Amino acid sequence: MSSFPTSARAVIIGGGVIGCSVAYHLAKLGWRDVVLLEQGRLTCGTTWHAAGLVGQLRAHHNMTRIVQYSAALYQALEAETGQATGWKQCGSVLVARTPERVTLFKRIHAAARAQGVACEIISPQEAGERYPVMRTDDLLGALWLPDDAKVNPADVTQALAKGARMNGARIFEQTRVTAIHQKNGVATGVATPRGDIAAEVVINCAGQWAKAVGRLAGVTVPLHSAEHMYIVTGRIEGVHPDLPVLRDPDGYIYVKEEVGGLLMGGFEPVAKPWAMDGIPENFEFGMLPDDWDQFQILMENALIRLPCLEKAEIKTFMNGPESFTPDNNWIMGPAPELKNFYVAAGFNSIGIASGGGAGRALAEWIVEGEPTLDLWPVDIRRFARFHDNDALLKERVSEVLGLHYMMPWPNRELMSARPLRRSPLYDRLYAQHALFGSKMGWERPNFFASSAADARIDYSWERQNWFPYAAVEHKATREAVTVADLTSFAKFLVQGRDAEAALQHLCANDVAVPVGTTIYTGLLNARGTYESDLTVARLGADRFMLVTGTGQATRDADWIRRNLPEGKNVTLTDITSAYAVLAVNGPRARDLLSRLTKAPLDNAAFPFGAIREIGIGYATVLASRRTYVGELGWELYVPTEYAAGVYDLLMEAGAAFGARNLGYYAVESLRLEKGYRAWGRELTPDYNPYEAGLSFAVKLDKPFLGRDALLAAKNNPPARRLLSFVATSPDTPIAHGGELVLRDGEPVGDIASAAYGHTVGGVVALGYAKTGGVRVDDAWLSARFEIDIAGERVPVRASLKAPYDPKGEKLK
Ligand SMILES: Cc1cc2nc3c(=O)[nH]c(=O)nc-3n(C[C@H](O)[C@H](O)[C@H](O)COP(=O)(O)OP(=O)(O)OC[C@H]3O[C@@H](n4cnc5c(N)ncnc54)[C@H](O)[C@@H]3O)c2cc1C
DSSP, rough: OOOOOOEEEEEEEOOSHHHHHHHHHHTTTTTOEEHHHHHHTTTTTTTOOOOOEEOOOOHHHHHHHHHHHHHHHHHHHHHHOOOOOOOBOOEEEESSSHHHHHHHHHHHHHHHHHTTTTOOOEEEHHHHHTTTTSSOOTTOOEEEETEEEEEHHHHHHHHHHHHHHHTTTTESOOOOOEEEEEETEEEEEEEETEEEEEEEEEEEEEEGGHHHHHHHTTOOOOOOOOEEEEEEEOTTTTTTTTEEEEEEEEGTTEEEETTTTEEEEEEEESOOOOOOOOOTTTSSSSOOOOHHHHHHHHHHHHHHOGGGGGGOOOOEEEEEEEOOOTTTEEEEETTTTTTTTEEEEEOOOOOOHHHHHHHHHHHHHHHHSSOOSSGGGGGGGSGGGOOOOOOHHHHHHHGGGGGGOOOOOTTTOOOOTTTTTTOTTHHHHTTTTTEEEEEEEEEEEEEEEESSGGGGGGOOSSSOTTHHHHHHHHHHHSSSEEEETTTEEEEEEEEEHHHHHHHHHSSSOOOOOTTTTTEEEEOTTSSSOEEEEEEEEEEEETTEEEEEGGGGGGHHHHHHHHHSTTTSHHHEOOOOGEEEEEEEESSTTTHHHTTTTOOOOOTTTSSSSBBBEEEETTTEEEEOOSSSSSSSSEEEEEEEGGGGHHHHHHHHHGGGGGOOOOOHHHHHHHHTTTTOOOOOOTTTTOOOOOHHGGGGGTTSOOTTTHHHHHHHHHHHHEEEEEEEEEOTTTTOOOOOOOOOOETEEEEEEEEEEEETTTTTEEEEEEEEEEEETTTOOHHHTSSSSSETTTTTEEEEESSSSSSSSOOGEEEE
């Protein structure tokens, strides 16, 4: 027995699959002094009762890569540690009961090709051959994923723990962390009943307890427990260990073989939150009471799919809690509130499948100081302080669990815990039949319907019901003028004597510009890839306003604060709530604004990129001559209390010019026609400015973070290149993003964003294509490009240029 340590390089809190995987990988990366503390026994939280399915294909490339790594690791761990993991590559069969699900399967099949995952479309009959105890006469389609597997979760965890120990990590059970020590905003260690441990790094892998552990440190870990259930039957004839895993998402269920019987569980549409008043003390290897009422919907569906269950003996009803997050993705990364404190928790029922890869990704993040691949879908910084609200979490969790098998419709919106953050214009826009979507808690108008009854989304893979409304808004922006409520933009003030120098260090573009100028720039990491893209507005000699995407508020503030040079006179303040943003876009934008202000708006007095204080009626606002739609226009930064008045003036005066409201769906089609990139899709830590085609916003003649990497990358043709795609054939189906891109019949990439471009009259999209190291030129682009939209190969024109690119007078 090793003596209890008083210091360690890293202390990991929690001995489930995640904590053990982080310990294993930190030790593998050479960190010798790693200590893991578990309040009970290893696996005693959620891990011990997991079903153990390892499904590889995920919605995001890097999440797939993470599970693929888990799979490879779980196969190899026994040879390395002597501890078996129960790995069995049995494959999985997915079945479809509806035509919409069949369409989804075709999309999944193409996505699998883009992601390098083996996947086959099979008939219901073939599915039945692979799963003879299943009923198939009511099925419309099926998928076969041969690489999917099952494991024994407790054994995987023990193998990871053993591997960690073999590499020097120490694990202490029955040791609860009761406090997190910190000094000057930096985590310095933990307290336990056995004594304190000073640590360089503290890692919260406490599963459903991670919210409470986070609160000990003032760190937001927005997750909530929900009951999650399965049954295990006695032996059933025809059921054997080689049966694949079966998923019937239209019936909400999954099924795997277990000791000659079936384990059947699922994701019911309305889940049951648990532990509203906190998790009971000593909930170790804990189970919750059977709840057949809650389980009924799963049981009914299972009886349809597996008539053999009718007579089967139910040996176990397993009801165990698992933690779920507001968006059904797990939470990982450095806490923005506390340096040297990391989190990996909230695994939404895929912690076993993700565990190996997630542990490695976090360990790399800790060791390297930044992740080695884009982890934005699970990055802790996609949340903000307001997410740590118990009422919000409880309501949201009821909805989130069911998302696993719900149709992932394009534009799907979550409905719970809304409306949350409302712009001052919310009521006015609501009265005009705005349909709101939610981002970072903000209610944002997606489109404006012609009646209250039509302000809804009828989900489908085809043109959705809002198509004509967005078309009108799109056209009005190109031909007249529109007003968009972009209040949810995150805004920061960066101020101080050293503000310019600090921003020059952070920004790839040159921001040492005259007062009254705005600059579009990327914020890059040491690899020269994107951490953010934003607009910097110089408001004074030592005062800059940064405007960034709605979802990036926490992430960008964290990135900037972490990278501000030490000891300099510069501060960052989030002023998002201080300003509403009204974008006035379109060829008549100047005519409209000229009716409301005496400020000169002509090209000489107010050129593109300028920002000035102007009067609009009685209100004084900041007007910035930029748009995200490729037209003449201004973004007005209006102090919140004036926003409603300014909006009213704009709409009244705008009537003469045909002014309309503009929603986010039309903004999306407008920006894609103009080839404008979006953070999180075209711009991520996986891509640099040369790949993204944004070298114009990089100034290599001054030092900045990421410059060395760009200097190295500059002279070689990028391995991937962002391209615009257009399909104008009238019968082209709608693309939604994620579609496979083929060049001369070979997969070369996939679509990041897509929409219907009403000006070009067809599908417009942006996506990366592998270049094979060749410089992209007209000859390369003249090859046969296609995108696979649900199994249909659609010819597209590929281009480095924007599909819609007005120049000269139109923009003046
Ligand atoms: C019924 C069910 C079926 C599932 N099936 C699957 C599946 O098929 N595939 C899949 O991938 N996933 C599945 N899951 C999900 C999976 O079990 C979890 O995502 C995963 O186990 C989470 O692991 P963890 O390490 O984050 O949490 P846990 O296993 O809960 O580990 C956290 C640990 O932290 C410890 N801890 C908490 N607070 C402290 C403290 N203050 N000090 C010290 N220690 C502390 C706890 O005791 C606990 O052991 C299933 C879950 C359920 C409930």
